[in-house]
Amino acid sequence: MDFTLSDEQKMFAETAQTLFADTCTPDHWRKLMEAGEVRHEDRWAAIVENGFTLVLLPEEVGGLGLSELDFALIAEQAGYVALPEPLVESAGVAAPLLAALAPDAEVLADPAAVIAIQHPINPYVAHADGAVALILHHQDEAYLATPDQVKLTTAESIDPMRRLFSVAWDPAKAQKLGAADWDLALDRAAVFNAAMGLGLAQRAVDMAVAYAKERQQFGKPIGSYQAVKHHLASAQVAIEFARPVVRAAATDLGARDMQARARISHAKIVALEAADQAARASIQVHGAMGYSWEVDVHLFLKRTLALTGTWGTPHFHRNRIAQRIFTQPVGPDQTFARENHHA
Amino acid sequence: MQLDYTAEQKAFRAQVREWLEAHVPSAPLEHFDATREGFETHREWEKVLKSGDWGMVTWPREYGGRGLDLIQWLIFEEEYYRAGAPGRVNQNGIFLLGPTLIEFGTHEQKQRFLPPMAAGEEIWAQAWSEPQAGSDLAGVRATCVLDGDDYILNGHKIWSSRAVFADWAFGLFRTPGTDRHKGLSLIFFPLNAPGVTVNAIKKINGHVGFAEIFLEDVRVPAFNRLGDEGQGWHICMATAGFERGLMLRSPARYQVAAAALAQLWAQRKDGADPTLEADVVRAWMNAEAYALNIYATASALIGGAKIGPEASTNKIFWSEMDIHLHRTAMAILGAEAEVLPEPGEHAWLDDYIFALAGPIYAGSNEIQRNIIAERMLGLPR
Ligand SMILES: Cc1cc2nc3c(=O)[nH]c(=O)nc-3n(C[C@H](O)[C@H](O)[C@H](O)COP(=O)(O)OP(=O)(O)OC[C@H]3O[C@@H](n4cnc5c(N)ncnc54)[C@H](O)[C@@H]3O)c2cc1C
Numbered sequence: 001m002d003f004t005l006s007d008e009q010k011m012f013a014e015t016a017q018t019l020f021a022d023t024c025t026p027d028h029w030r031k032l033m034e035a036g037e038v039r040h041e042d043r044w045a046a047i048v049e050n051g052f053t054l055v056l057l058p059e060e061v062g063g064l065g066l067s068e069l070d071f072a073l074i075a076e077q078a079g080y081v082a083l084p085e086p087l088v089e090s091a092g093v094a095a096p097l098l099a100a101l102a103p104d105a106e107v108l109a110d111p112a113a114v115i116a117i118q119h120p121i122n123p124y125v126a127h128a129d130g131a132v133a134l135i136l137h138h139q140d141e142a143y144l145a146t147p148d149q150v151k152l153t154t155a156e157s158i159d160p161m162r163r164l165f166s167v168a169w170d171p172a173k174a175q176k177l178g179a180a181d182w183d184l185a186l187d188r189a190a191v192f193n194a195a196m197g198l199g200l201a202q203r204a205v206d207m208a209v210a211y212a213k214e215r216q217q218f219g220k221p222i223g224s225y226q227a228v229k230h231h232l233a234s235a236q237v238a239i240e241f242a243r244p245v246v247r248a249a250a251t252d253l254g255a256r257d258m259q260a261r262a263r264i265s266h267a268k269i270v271a272l273e274a275a276d277q278a279a280r281a282s283i284q285v286h287g288a289m290g291y292s293w294e295v296d297v298h299l300f301l302k303r304t305l306a307l308t309g310t311w312g313t314p315h316f317h318r319n320r321i322a323q324r325i326f327t328q329p330v331g332p333d334q335t336f337a338r339e340n341h342h343a
Numbered sequence: 344m345q346l347d348y349t350a351e352q353k354a355f356r357a358q359v360r361e362w363l364e365a366h367v368p369s370a371p372l373e374h375f376d377a378t379r380e381g382f383e384t385h386r387e388w389e390k391v392l393k394s395g396d397w398g399m400v401t402w403p404r405e406y407g408g409r410g411l412d413l414i415q416w417l418i419f420e421e422e423y424y425r426a427g428a429p430g431r432v433n434q435n436g437i438f439l440l441g442p443t444l445i446e447f448g449t450h451e452q453k454q455r456f457l458p459p460m461a462a463g464e465e466i467w468a469q470a471w472s473e474p475q476a477g478s479d480l481a482g483v484r485a486t487c488v489l490d491g492d493d494y495i496l497n498g499h500k501i502w503s504s505r506a507v508f509a510d511w512a513f514g515l516f517r518t519p520g521t522d523r524h525k526g527l528s529l530i531f532f533p534l535n536a537p538g539v540t541v542n543a544i545k546k547i548n549g550h551v552g553f554a555e556i557f558l559e560d561v562r563v564p565a566f567n568r569l570g571d572e573g574q575g576w577h578i579c580m581a582t583a584g585f586e587r588g589l590m591l592r593s594p595a596r597y598q599v600a601a602a603a604l605a606q607l608w609a610q611r612k613d614g615a616d617p618t619l620e621a622d623v624v625r626a627w628m629n630a631e632a633y634a635l636n637i638y639a640t641a642s643a644l645i646g647g648a649k650i651g652p653e654a655s656t657n658k659i660f661w662s663e664m665d666i667h668l669h670r671t672a673m674a675i676l677g678a679e680a681e682v683l684p685e686p687g688e689h690a691w692l693d694d695y696i697f698a699l700a701g702p703i704y705a706g707s708n709e710i711q712r713n714i715i716a717e718r719m720l721g722l723p724r
Contacts, residue, residue: 001352001414002345003635003642069344209720224723226709229716233659236715240656244635251344266628321624326609330627331602332421332595333356335634336346 001336003244005073013073017080019046024081026296029161038084038161039130048112053091056188061103062111068188072195072250079199079275082299084161086127090114092192094135097185101142101177107133121186122310124155124164135180138171142180149173159302187253187261189311190268194246197271197307201239204278204300205232208285215287222285231281238274246271257339262324265317272314275304348418355411356418362395363426371687375432375505376552382508385432389463398461399437402445406453407461413641417593424595435504436460436467438590440513443582447570455566456531468506468534470514470556471579473499478710480515481523481576485558487516487530489565489572494530496538496561504704506554507543509534514556515575527575531567532558548696583706584650589641591705592661594634600668601630603689604675611675622671629664636660652718655711662701662708669695 005013023043032040047053055071057063075088094115098105107113116131120140128134129152136143136150150169157164209232212223222228249267252260279301283290290297308314328339348356372388373381392398393407401416402408411419431437441460444453459465476482485498496516506512511533518526534541538561543551570578585591608615608623636657644650672691673680684690702708716722 001348001638001642003639004646005344205720209722212722221723223716226713229720229722230709230712232720232722233712233715236719237656237659240653241629241632241636241660244639245632247344247639248346248635251346263631266631270628270632318621318624321628322620325605325624325627330598330605332425332598332634335421335594335598335631335638336348 003247005069005247009070009073012070013077015050016052016074016077019050020077020081020083024083029082029084029296029299032084033160038127038163039086040084044085044112047085047087051111052087053095053111056092056096057099057108058103061099061108063099067250068191068253069247069250072191072246075192075195076199076246079196079201079303080203082161082200082203082303086114086116086130088189088192088196089117089126090131093117093119093185093189096188097142097180098133098135098144098177100184101180102144105133105144117185118167119185119189119311120182121312121316123166125152125167126165126310127163128152128165128167129163134167135177136167136169136171136174137180137182140179140182142177143169143171143174144177145169145174157302157306159299159306161299161303162306184256186311187256187264190264190317191246191250191253193307193311194242194249194264194267194271197268197275197304198239198243198246200300200304200307201235201242201271201275201278204275204282204297205235205239207297207300208232208278208282211286211289228285231285235274235278235281238270238277242267242270242274255338258324258328259338262321265312265320268312268317269314269321272304272308275300276308279304352414352418355415356422359397359419359422360426362397363422363428366391366395367426367428371427372429374550375430375508376546376550379508382432382505385429386463386466388429389431389433389466393462398463399441402441402457402461406445406457407459408457412645413589414638414645417595417638417641420593421595421598424593424599427599432505433460433463433466434591435469435509435513436465436511439469439582439585440467442585442590443578444569446581447574447578452566452569465511466505466509468503468509468512468554470500470503470506470512470532472502474501474555477502478707480579481527483515483517483527485514485516486519487528487568487572488519490562492565493562494565494568496530496532496558496563498558500556500558502544502553502704503556504553506534506541506556507551512556513569515579518572521573524576526573527579528572529569529575529578530563531569532561532563536561536563538562546700548693584654589637589644589650589654589657592657594630594637597630597633597661597664597668600665600694601627604668604672607672607675607689607691615675615677619671619674622667622674626664626668626671629660629667633657633661633664652714655706655714655719658705658711659702659708659715662698665698665701666695669698 052074054063055066059065071092094117113132114130115133116125116128117135118125118137120137134145150167152165155164212228213221215222246267249263282297289295372384375382375385396409400409400411400419404410487494487496513531515527516530538559540557541554544553546552604623604626673695
């Protein structure tokens with residue numbers, strides 16, 4: 001039993017943090033938004049160069065063969081900057097699913113290739129327009145298609161950096177991959193979205209803290225007023241108690257049992273709740289500035305809103321937890337128990 | 344991260360479980376705050392624990408402990424709560440003063456005070472609060488004056504848990520003429536020393552759970568001062584770190600309660616408000632999150648980290664979780680919620696009433712939020 005990160009994991013996360021901090025600033029978002037784009041080619045190239053798209057791919061297909069926890073730490077940093085690029089969707093969810101079904105698939109050979117995924121639980125496919133390939137589902141089977149084989153209809157997201165689409169396509173014209181492990185894809189997506197939620201939450205708090213130290217009212221910084229302090233302290237409490245859940249969920253994801261699923265669902269719920277609480281507190285602390293397009297807090301609120309409903313609603317995830325609680329032993333010796341052997 | 348227990352840890356759990364199964368009293372003891380008899384039966388239980396060498400598992404062996412690490416402590420606590428073993432009447436001593444003594448005490452002080460604490464022979468109360476110094480603890484007025492090799496203590500302490508029946512208290516005292524945080528010392532005094540008057544105060548449940556203490560020219564040896572004169576604030580904040588951060592509330596307590604709540608729901612859900620299931624699930628999530636957080640903290644401390652201001656987040660989390668959990672139980676019980684539990688029944692109502700004190704003691708949650716905002720987030724004072 002050791003709940004600490006390895007030095008390598010910390011290093012990887014720090015590399016991601018530095019790369020994102022340097023390249024994914026509010027200035028960059030603004031430029032992308034003005035240009036109506038959701039991907040910055042130089043940044044994506046740097047992400048690829050650092051191997052982040054290879055983390056979860058098995059070594060046999062040229063990947064790094066690392067763990068979900070390793071990727072979750074990167075996803076957390078991606079959340080901290082509200083990364084526009086679909087790193088999590090493509091490298092965290094779609095690519096490993098494809099690698100399991102068709103390790104020889106051509107798109108896997110290119111670490112810069114974006115792959116989009118249509119999952120039965122989601123009404124839309126995110127970032128389908130910029131994808132080189134799409135994984136689609138039909139009667140539980142997975143298919144692979146190129147963008148010219150499908151027809152995309154835009155559903156506009158409130159998050160200016162998310163592109164959502166309905167996809168019309170003909171299974172006869174796509175490449176059939178066979179029965180896919182949609183549940184594993186869902187679990188990965190839920191954990192990585194939770195990890196992004198932690199990042200979104202911490203950023204919203206940090207932005208509010210910075211503002212509260214500067215902004216003066218009644219002759220002193222608003223951050224010296226207790227009501228302001230307490231909003232932010234409460235949000236920080238939510239973050240502190242979501243983080244270990246996310247990390248434990250990522251660590252145990254591979255166990256594929258009811259305990260693991262409950263932990264993943266727990267992580268998805270509480271991390272995005274923390275992000276929601278933090279974003280709303282941050283808007284409040286920023287006052288009218290916080291409600292303006294000008295200030296960046298709204299981007300964190302919008303991403304949180306998007307990630308909360310996608311890859312399983314809180315209701316869906318709560319039901320998975322209820323199943324674990326009401327059909328498996330619970331109690332103090334069951335924290336790290338597995339479905340088939342109880343402590 | 345490696346979230347499986349080692350073979351040794353599993354063997355340790357089995358060992359704890361076996362011992363507890365053989366020794367935990369079959370009938371629940373009367374509450375230690377209710378009567379002197381309740382208190383004394385708990386003292387006897389502490390002695391039984393000590394006889395198995397389970398008095399204080401994390402302390403060094405030479406001071407009456409077992410020398411175990413914090414993960415083993417968590418496993419011990421999990422088994423302890425799982426077994427329904429009696430509450431620890433000496434928790435002020437073993438969980439708060441003990442770790443502080445180990446960090447700040449001299450070898451002679453540790454030898455003098457720790458073994459009888461671990462054995463339940465000397466039960467401790469915490470005498471920090473005063474009528475004028477609650478949240479603003481640095482406003483303590485009780486005084487200590489050195490007279491030869493002794494201190495003379497004077498003052499008025501209040502809200503001291505279990506002081507009515509306890510043997511010793513550790514208190515904060517001021518060198519006259521000093522101000523605020525400076526000039527405070529942490530000094531131990533026997534509650535039966537000449538000049539000490541202890542008056543019971545009833546809690547909202549009618550138990551004599553706390554007391555006020557008057558000190559009139561109470562003489563204690565200077566040996567009873569922990570750390571240097573004037574270092575008391577620094578030392579107390581370390582104790583408070585243990586209190587809020589880790590030791591006072593181990594996760595198992597809430598996991599047992601959450602499991603019982605799940606059972607209560609399973610029994611009563613027919614005809615009950617279906618939205619309450621979400622609260623039951625939430626109670627379990629909270630207890631798990633708290634456990635995971637504490638495992639993470641314990642792992643970090645084993646790796647050499649120190650408890651910082653984030654300890655204040657724990658105190659807020661466990662106190663709010665406790666209230667939420669018990670409010671959910673009250674809602675499930677509906678019209679039966681107000682009925683006092685029979686002996687042997689799950690005491691949802693008692694536990695709910697006790698949970699309400701959580702956001703007040705060990706530093707109120709408002710104060711904890713101030714600490715988080717100022718010392719963790721760096722907001723201005
Ligand atoms: C069950 C129980 C057991 C206890 N056991 C012990 C014990 O064993 N030993 C001991 O020494 N003490 C003990 N206490 C006392 C406890 O530590 C104090 O009650 C606590 O520190 C609050 O102090 P107070 O009661 O004087 O409230 P006050 O300080 O008067 O505060 C009253 C209210 O004002 C709020 N408040 C005060 N200052 C601020 C501020 N700066 N910002 C925002 N809000 C503020 C508080 O949060 C609280 O809500 C116990 C209390 C309880 C309820």
